[in-house]
Structure formats: structure tokens, C-alpha cells
Amino acid sequence: MYRKITRLDGRLVGFASSPRPLNGRSIVTPFKADRLKSYRLNRWFGNCTTKHASDAPRTIFSGIQPTGVPHLGNYLGALREWVRLQNSATEETQLIFSIVDLHALTVPQKCHMLRGWRKEMLATLIAVGLDPNRSTIFYQSAVQSHAELYWILCTIASIGYLSRMTQWKSKLQLPDDVTLENPAARSELRLGLFSYPVLQAADILVHRATHVPVGEDQRQHLEFSRNIANTFNHRYGQIFPAPKALISPARRVMSLKEPTVKMSKSHSDPRSRILLTDSSEDIRKKIQVALTDSEEGVTYDPIRRPGVSNLLEILSHFDGRTCEELVSEYQFASLRALKETLTGQVSDNLAPIRERYLQLIANKGGYLDAVSEQGAHAARANAEQTMSHVRNVMGL
Ligand code: AMP
Numbered sequence: 001m002y003r004k005i006t007r008l009d010g011r012l013v014g015f016a017s018s019p020r021p022l023n024g025r026s027i028v029t030p031f032k033a034d035r036l037k038s039y040r041l042n043r044w045f046g047n048c049t050t051k052h053a054s055d056a057p058r059t060i061f062s063g064i065q066p067t068g069v070p071h072l073g074n075y076l077g078a079l080r081e082w083v084r085l086q087n088s089a090t091e092e093t094q095l096i097f098s099i100v101d102l103h104a105l106t107v108p109q110k111c112h113m114l115r116g117w118r119k120e121m122l123a124t125l126i127a128v129g130l131d132p133n134r135s136t137i138f139y140q141s142a143v144q145s146h147a148e149l150y151w152i153l154c155t156i157a158s159i160g161y162l163s164r165m166t167q168w169k170s171k172l173q174l175p176d177d178v179t180l181e182n183p184a185a186r187s188e189l190r191l192g193l194f195s196y197p198v199l200q201a202a203d204i205l206v207h208r209a210t211h212v213p214v215g216e217d218q219r220q221h222l223e224f225s226r227n228i229a230n231t232f233n234h235r236y237g238q239i240f241p242a243p244k245a246l247i248s249p250a251r252r253v254m255s256l257k258e259p260t261v262k263m264s265k266s267h268s269d270p271r272s273r274i275l276l277t278d279s280s281e282d283i284r285k286k287i288q289v290a291l292t293d294s295e296e297g298v299t300y301d302p303i304r305r306p307g308v309s310n311l312l313e314i315l316s317h318f319d320g321r322t323c324e325e326l327v328s329e330y331q332f333a334s335l336r337a338l339k340e341t342l343t344g345q346v347s348d349n350l351a352p353i354r355e356r357y358l359q360l361i362a363n364k365g366g367y368l369d370a371v372s373e374q375g376a377h378a379a380r381a382n383a384e385q386t387m388s389h390v391r392n393v394m395g396l
Pocket residue numbers: 063064065073074075076077078079213214215216217218250251252253254262263264265
């Protein structure tokens with residue numbers, strides 16, 4: 001059975017007959033897919049015993065929740081790195097990116113909103129530069145092995161470790177030192193939110209990921225994933241590589257309105273974040289009202305001048321120069337001039353993304369559905385290789 005693959009403009013670019021992406025390169029035929037499958041299997045599992053892991057080809061995996069249009073923090077902290085990794089990857093590197101819709105369910109969601117956000121996130125990933133013919137892009141819920149491995153990992157995950165992690169506390173707006181004994185925790189905390197890191201570990205391990213590009217806030221989840229991989233391997237044999245976090249140089253992009261907290265999708269003031277779909281006018285307005293201070297001149301001092309320092313950091317991520325280098329150029333300039341330069345840089349960089357995003361969303365030819373189907377097919381095949389080993393070593 002062949003499916004048409006068309007470009008955004010509707011031009012036919014090929015046919016898909018089976019999951020593409022075992023080699024992440026081109027749309028492949030069933031025959032080729034099988035051969036590649038066994039090649040990949042031997043390559044990874046073979047490498048575990050015969051070669052040092054650092055010689056093994058890389059598998060890069062990351063995920064993002066479909067909970068709204070990504071902002072500048074998501075872009076600089078994660079998405080731009082995904083694209084860079086994709087564009088500089090060696091041919092053997094496997095690239096897999098997931099829209100983690102099951103994770104989004106750990107806080108209450110409205111059905112029609114979630115459905116829309118999933119699609120918008122897929123359009124965004126392509127708009128920022130992920131190429132579905134190079135990277136596997138898929139909805140997490142379309143690949144059931146994620147949930148299966150999650151359950152298996154639940155049987156070894158430590159409640160003590162999970163209770164010390166911060167995600168459930170911040171989502172419930174509880175202090176970092178709160179314990180499970182806390183009355184609010186006892187009444188509000190749901191098992192899905194508490195075990196969020198276990199599902200994240202399953203996402204990573206089911207694809208035998210070696211490298212996981214994320215923002216600084218995900219470091220703890222990566223540490224947990226490595227820990228659970230080691231525990232599993234210790235008990236059942238060398239199945240999972242220990243995944244390494246690749247932390248983006250843009251560790252924490254801060255809120256424009258409250259520059260001591262990170263830019264986030266959930267801040268009550270929409271002017272605190274620049275969305276990838278914002279127009280140049282929206283961007284100009286948001287940067288213009290970004291909170292700074294009354295001091296004259298431009299200096300880089302994140303503790304004393306968090307607002308100005310955040311603007312300098314964002315500028316440096318686009319401009320390529322360090323904050324210190326920027327300060328030597330702008331030290332005598334007004335904050336207004338700094339904001340104008342930043343507005344120009346952000347608008348110029350985001351405009352092509354926005355344009356492509358709008359085209360993708362307007363496309364009624366089923367392009368996004370075809371991409372997600374192709375991605376799910378490939379991700380299923382890849383995850384299934386891991387699961388058959390996992391089931392085997394566990395006696396299932
Ligand atoms: P989330 O929106 O929480 O699903 O995050 C998606 C990705 O963006 C993760 O890799 C985060 O680490 C990264 N990220 C989110 N917010 C920021 C921020 N303000 N600065 C840098 N990275 C961020």
C-alpha cells in the first residue's frame with residue numbers, strides 16, 4: 001500500500017510504502033526496512049557487548065509537551081538545538097523527536113485544546129527546521145511501547161527518589177522541600193504527575209537514546225533516566241545505554257516581565273513570553289515593555305540587573321557574541337537602543353519560522369497527518385526492537 005507524500009505546495013515528492021526511518025534518511029520500501037531493522041538491531045545490541053559505548057553511533061531523542069505554542073525559551077533552550085544537531089549529525093546518527101501528549105495529560109486538559117495543540121506543535125517542529133525525511137517526528141501516544149516500558153520501569157522506580165524530584169511540586173505550586181506527608185500533596189497529587197519522570201525515562205530508553213538535548217530544567221529528569229537504566233541493566237543485563245543530557249547553551253531564558261523566573265507557557269502575563277508565532281509588531285511591543293531598571297547604561301549583572309542581563313543573553317544567543325562583548329559595544333547606549341537592536345534580531349530570526357508555520361497550518365492537503373503517520377510507523381518499529389529484548393530478558 002502506497003501513500004502519497006506531498007510538499008506544502010501540494011507537489012508530489014514521493015510515495016511511502018512502509019515506515020521510513022530506520023536509517024532516518026529516505027522513504028524506504030518494506031524489503032529495505034526489514035534489512036535495515038536487523039542491521040540496526042545487530043549494530044546496537046552487538047555494540048553493547050563488543051565495543052565501548054562511545055564508539056556506538058548516536059541516537060538523539062527529545063520530547064516536548066503539546067501545551068501551547070512554544071516560546072523563545074523553548075526555541076533557544078531546546079528546538080534550535082534539535083535542528084542544529086539534525087543538521088550537523090553524521091549519517092549513522094538516528095534522530096527522534098516526540099510530541100509527548102501523554103505527558104500533557106498529567107495536568108487536566110480540554111480535549112479540543114489538546115487536539116489542536118498537538119497539531120500546532122507538529123507544525124512548529126517542521127517550521128523551525130526539523131526535516132521529517134531526516135528526523136523521526138511522532139506523537140508519543142501513537143507508539144504504545146512508551147506506555148508499556150513505562151509500566152515495566154514503574155516496577156523498579158523508587159518512590160523515595162520520585163518524591164524528591166521537583167516537577168510534581170512545581171506543578172502543584174508547592175515548595176521544593178515539601179514531602180508526600182504534606183496535606184496538599186496528599187489530596188492533590190495524582191499518580192500520573194508523580195510518575196511523570198518514569199514515562200520520560202521510558203520515552204528515552206525505549207529508543208535506546210544515547211543523547212538527549214534539553215534545557216537546564218530537565219537535568220534532574222535525565223539523571224533519573226540514567227539511574228533507572230543502570231538499575232534495569234544491573235538486574236536484567238546490558239539493554240539500555242545510559243543517556244547523556246545535552247544541555248543547550250541557552251540554559252534558562254527568563255521571563256520578560258519577571259526576569260528572576262524562567263520564561264514559561266504558564267505565566268499569567270502573556271507579555272512575559274515571546275511566542276514563535278508572534279508578529280514583528282507583537283515582538284516589538286513585548287520587548288518594549290520588558291521589565292528592566294532605572295539605572296543608566298548597559299551592564300551585564302544577572303543578580304543586580306536581571307532584566308537587562310536577560311535581554312543581553314537573548315541578544316547574545318542570536319548575535320553569537322558573548323554578553324561581555326555586547327556590553328563593550330552597548331555600555332554607553334540607552335536601554336531603549338538595546339531593546340531596539342534586540343527587537344530587530346528576534347523579529348528577523350522568527351519571521352521565517354512564523355511564515356512557514358502559518359503555511360503548514362493552512363495546508364489542507366493532509367501533509368501534517370502524513371508526517372505524523374510516517375513518524376509513528378518508524379518510531380513503532382524502532383521501539384519494538386527494544387521491547388522484544390526487554391520482554392525476553394524479563395520472561396514475558
Ligand atoms: P516544556 O515547554 O516544559 O515542554 O519544555 C520543552 C523544552 O524547552 C525543554 O527541553 C525545556 O528544558 C526547554 N525550556 C522550557 N523553558 C525554557 C526556558 N525558559 N529556557 C530554556 N529552556 C527552556
